[in-house]
Amino acid sequence: MQTLPIISINLWEMLYALLNLLILYLLVKKFLYQPVKKMLSQRQATIDNEYKEAEEAKQKALSDKQTYEEKLSGAEAEADSLIQSAVQNAGQRELEILAEAKEKADGIRRQAEADAALELKKAEQTIREEIVNVGTLLAGKMLEREMNAEDHKKLIDALIDEIGDEYEGH
């Protein structure tokens, strides 16, 4: 088999090598470089996206936290005011109840006094009626007969007795 000399120049062989390198360049570009680059850029995009999402989530969490803190402090204030108003209400109610009770007691007392006064009036009325009756009776008796002082005294005593009996009889 023939061999080339160790140093030989052949243009076609050079062209062949040149094309070989060019073709390999295109193959490497298409099947190694571009897929890897594409994958890398995709990964970059994914990472960027995820960072963005994480940042957004963090922002949201922070704003949520703020809202909740505000709400919490609002709730505390509300609770405070509730307690305060409750205490106030209770105090007022206490006063009201006391006033009511006093009023009631006053009412009862007044009623009792009124009742007593009425009773007294009734009693007076009764007494007056009795006196009128007695006077009528007395007048009747005096008209019935002439009487002396002794009789008069006896009569009055008897009258009073009578009256007392009548009272007892009531």
Added chain:
Amino acid sequence: MTKTSRSFRLLDMFYIVMMIVPLAIGMAIQVLTKPATEGITLTGARIFFTIPMPLMDFPVTESQINSLLVTVTIFFFCLYMVHGIHERVHLKRQHFAELIVEKVDGLVHENMGEYFMGYSPFIIAMLALSALSSLSSLIGLYPPTSDINVVGGWAILVFILITYYKLKCGPLYYLKSFTEPVALLAPINFLSEFATPISMSFRHYGNILSGTVISTLLAVALSGLSNLVLGWLPGFLGEISWLRVGIPAVLSIYFDVFSGCLQAFIFAMLTMMNVSGAFPKEDYEERKRKKLLKKDAKKQIA
């Protein structure tokens, strides 16, 4: 697509097999066609057949076949590397693929600048083809890089690129650049223009070929020494050159592995340096700006 799916693994297997098959074919060709030579000779690539072409015939030699086989291997290696890559890593090979792309990207960015980032795949291809061509001598193939024509072809491509970037500012600018710094130096500048591809190709080819030459010389020397020292052994034992076992392998680590990878790196480095150095970026931008201004002026007049 997951790592465990059946079709995925089958395709993986296919790629790996296709990576190995070209090299096996190369070895088979080597075994089948290499004549048993007496002694150790130093020759160029063996010619399989010759295609008649205008100007000069095109002999298809071992370097052509082997560089084709290496190209196929690299192609399937690429397919294997990007098979199943995903933005969420679940394959080990993906780290390697990313490492390759990012390292070369960094190298190109460092040596050529932002404008030349499109050269990354070219540099990857160049490094891979050069290194694997040189390393193919490890499995007994004829390394295509030890043929001046192969490396010369690459250097011509680099020369075309250099000239293309030098012509970017117009032919007048290109011609004027020869008279820098003084017009007297024009012939030397003109020569140095052609010296770049020649020096590049001869450096690469010479280094790989010198490794082969030294290995051959060493083999000859060791067999002679072996005959001299161990020739007294009885029968066929005396005919085996014992000293050729093991010792050339150690030197092969330098001449084949280290030198091959180093020369590939140097060739790629020089390509990057020369191509990016050929591009007068500031002048080009200035020229572009002036053109735009002219256009605007014309528009205003119209």
